[in-house]
Amino acid sequence: MSLDKETIVEKMTALLGKDNVVTDEQVLKESSVDRFRRFEELHGVFTQPIPAAVVYVHSTEEVKAVLNFARENNINIVPRTGHSATEGGLETAVENSIVVDGSGMNKIISIDPYNMLATCQCGASLQELEDKLREDGYTTGHSPQSKPLAQMGGLVATRSIGQFSTLYGGIEDMVVGLEAVFPNGKVTRIKNVPRRAAGPDIRHVIIGNEGALCYITEVTVKIFKFTPENNVLLGYTLDNMKTGFEILREIMVNGYRPSVARLYDPADGSLHFSHFAAGKCVLILMAEGPKPLADATGKAMEEIVSKYGGCKKVEPKYIQVWFDNLNWDVGKVAEEREEIMATKNIGNTTEVAGTWDIINDIYEVCVERISSEIPDITLIGGHSSHSYLNGTNMYFVYYYNVVNCRPEEEIAKYHLPIKKIIVEETIRAGGSMCHHHGVGKHRTHWIEDEYGSSYYILETLKEAFDPQGIMNRGTILPGR
Amino acid sequence: MKYKIVLNGCSSTYRIQAGETGAFIRNNLESQPGDGSTIVFYNDGAAKENLIAASPTTRLHLVKINSYRPEAVLTYLKELEYGIECDLYLFPGDYAGSELSTRFAARTGGSSIAAVDKIEPGSESLTCYRAIYSNYLRGRFRLGKKPFCLSIARGLSAGAPGNQIEKRQVTESDFWDLPENRFTRDCEFTAADPVGELGRAPFILAAGRGVKSREKTEMLGKIAKELGAELGVSRPVAMSAWAPLDRLLGISGTMARPKLCLAAAVSGAAAFYAGIEKSKKIVAINIDAQAPLVRAADVAIIDDYETVLKELVKLVQSGEPRE
Amino acid sequence: MNILVCFKVVPDLDLMPGGDWNVDSRLRVETGYVKNIINPYDESALEIALQFADKADDDQCSPGLTALTIGDSKANLHLKTLRALSFDRAVRIDSKEDLRFRPETCAALISAYINKIGKNNVVIMGRQSGVGDNAQTPLICAEMMGWPCITQVSSIEPAAGACLRVTNLVDDGTCRQTIEPPCILAIGNAPNSYLRVPTLKDIKAHGQKPVEVIDAAVLMATGGQPALPGGCELLGIEAIDRRRSGIIIEGETAAEKTQALYYSYLKGWLAGI
């Protein structure tokens, strides 16, 4: 083992100052986990090694200094920004890790409406950036449900995606340039250009690295004109998911680009739409952009849907009111915590993707297996929320009562067996086990299966950039 | 309009009941203290002189009972009032009052409504106003059948003692040895401060669900002390038992009237807001600028409540000492 | 013991978009756009009844549990859930009438159900529900049944001799009393009474059993006591404007904002206390 906790704290304090090195017991405990272990956390049970310190960095230079120190002393680093991760990416799997929190690097550095670029530090809150842009009639086009919580560094590090992705794409379609610090202390900047063919696109080494290759310090994303007045919102109820997938496919393959394309099954829908669509699937579509385009897209989508029997149009206001309450702010997180404690009923999610020919089968087999094989399930369902020319995603939502087990046994008894079913069925069918939350630390068992022969490339990246394995051990690839 | 006020003299809240019903009459009826009368149920525990001295009307009728059980009081009240013509029975806004008004109307064939904040008498009917839709809206109602039995909205007035009344006219009855109800086998009573710290506090720190845990709620209790404030909480906080129920603010809890209320991590649902509406000044601390409370506050800080309050403690404690 | 728990499904009014209160010519308010919930006091009533049954089960005198609601089919979903949570009966009195401000009609329907069908001897319901906010139904029901009514109840436990141990708030304290049925218990603030969630297996096993639907008019016509005269008629609805100046304090950091708050406002206000 490398240095002891006291020495680490001492050195960090010398580097960053006392105020930026937190060793409060409770903070350290809460920093050893993310949402994946919130049932344990709620019960005050912490099973992961507790980090030596949480340190707050305020500049690229400081990040570099911390990484140099960690490399020299073989200390595990867990990068963090918004702390909204869901897959264990923030778990400190190794004794005496340092959690490097970039939320203090929260400046919006520049907004360039001529070249349509916005540059900010890794800790800039997406909500703030987006609010600021909207005041001037622009948008990032990025709207994950965690917008009020997440920050730019984490959003890029997880390859996140938002509710308008079918038009604007995932974060990988938005990032133009980046700055990142690698564990050898090298600060790398990728410049902002519209496109280039100068070798492989190295942005993708950084986007989605989940803190396992480098520390993202700065991000430049595209911005778009924001014209919500042109939005055309459509909602339908229908009887089954298969028809819904067919409609989504037809919209996509015919070249339409809705911003929102969401399809809920009845179980997941019961959490949102029971007041107007009990027992039904719900399809939600939105067209946006310049008025002629939005109108035409809206009209064409209406025509497509009208060809399918059993689709009933819903007054848009139902959908609008729902949509306005969809995002998760800290208040909702608090509400959820309170309900979990009161009812011992907890909900989790796993998101996968597949081509059009397999997605409905994945959906059906997973729902069937989970409801019959897992005990104490109270709800299993899901939605598709991001569609592509070639296929779509499936976001499984499952709730269970935690009974006859200690808080620390919840994951092994319920969550992992469910994840296992979803991941294995998806990979077997030929889909991807991770659509947008990242691999974190609990899908690493299947990462080789996910990649197949291309695993070689992934593994080599890790070995090349983080030969000592100090970057977020156990994330994306299993810990050594 | 002939009216009678019905009060529970067995309770330590008697003065509040008398104050708020008296104020309601003054604010809503062009009436002299002599027009109406008050019926007071009391038992051994209460000092008669005090009951008489605080009565909101010149005339009052003291009824001695064994103990205050709604079932029994209803029977006595009906007996007392049998054959007597009266347009309006007014009950205080507390639990006992709102319960009696409804049940008494049912027994006399009158009409009733609970938690009224204003009335306008007509010739044969009475127009009443009260909050509806969880306090988001206010309804105007007509009561058509006499006697009109009303309980008034909680926290409507400060319950200050009313007009100075020179001389009272007191009559009395005694139901002391009538048999008790038979459905209660035994009853233990634990007294509590009826107004509570919150009801009196000039300065309240209100904590909402956004504080996130029992530990944080307890921490806010300490911060409240350091600031010289009393801690109040929203319903979710009380329902999770992060704080005792007597700390609850809102239509289901205390209707406070402090000079200053700092509301931290509270969204400001109407049912909560009613509990702090009478604050002279309201400060909201919320991370969400869109939270309804922000608009309903005098000033607001959009930031994390914990950071803000800790900073505030420093500022307050370094400032000039207060009396 | 034969327990009837009454509940109402209401829109979650806290989700209503701010200021979007449209009142039509019949004084109806459009709330259909927001999600429905079980009225919070009624949710407590249902959970307290289940907890009571759990405890009574240990004492081997398991009570019968019926969940009853009055209204249209939007409550069916909740009734099925309650069925799955081991309520023996789930009943909906079908009524399309506007009952928002008709506690006397609700009480008459509940009484008719008890007398004609349910033969229950304990009724548990929330003290108030969040659209009409009448806070009168349990009281009127008690009058119609000629039963005692305990209000502001926060917990109910089984007691010897088929009795109930009831904790309730009164204006100047708390009572813990042993009650002999029949009685009506109106639930007030009851900590830790979120309704539990049924598992899919429970739903499979019990949730499919049909909800009993009874037509309100038929129920009343075949021998219900007529409703007590309510005589309270809705004349108008107005929005309540609660806006204050809502000045948002600007600043770079939380500390800066707090200082601005303190020196520009709070210091003066605190001095006045």
Ligand SMILES: Cc1cc2nc3c(=O)[nH]c(=O)nc-3n(C[C@H](O)[C@H](O)[C@H](O)COP(=O)(O)OP(=O)(O)OC[C@H]3O[C@@H](n4cnc5c(N)ncnc54)[C@H](O)[C@@H]3O)c2cc1C
């Ligand atoms: C309620 C809720 C809803 C959500 N909805 C969505 C959604 O709609 N779409 C979506 O894509 N995700 C969603 N998520 C997941 C999560 O919000 C995203 O993964 C988000 O991108 C994480 O950002 P963050 O700033 O909170 O990162 P953190 O949680 O702090 O970190 C996430 C991961 O990124 C790494 N990381 C963080 N900062 C850096 C950095 N500067 N450099 C390198 N690595 C770093 C961490 O080590 C960790 O592995 C949701 C989460 C919650 C709780």
Ligand SMILES: Cc1cc2nc3c(=O)[nH]c(=O)nc-3n(C[C@H](O)[C@H](O)[C@H](O)COP(=O)(O)OP(=O)(O)OC[C@H]3O[C@@H](n4cnc5c(N)ncnc54)[C@H](O)[C@@H]3O)c2cc1C
């Ligand atoms: C019949 C009935 C009676 C009711 N009676 C009452 C009553 O008497 N009293 C009452 O309170 N409610 C009552 N309610 C409930 C009421 O409708 C609301 O549900 C409740 O007031 C919401 O409480 P809250 O504001 O604490 O929680 P939420 O609405 O969840 O709000 C939490 C707030 O905290 C903010 N926040 C989160 N984290 C932070 C942070 N770190 N820093 C700063 N801010 C943060 C969030 O932005 C959010 O605005 C009643 C409801 C009904 C139907």
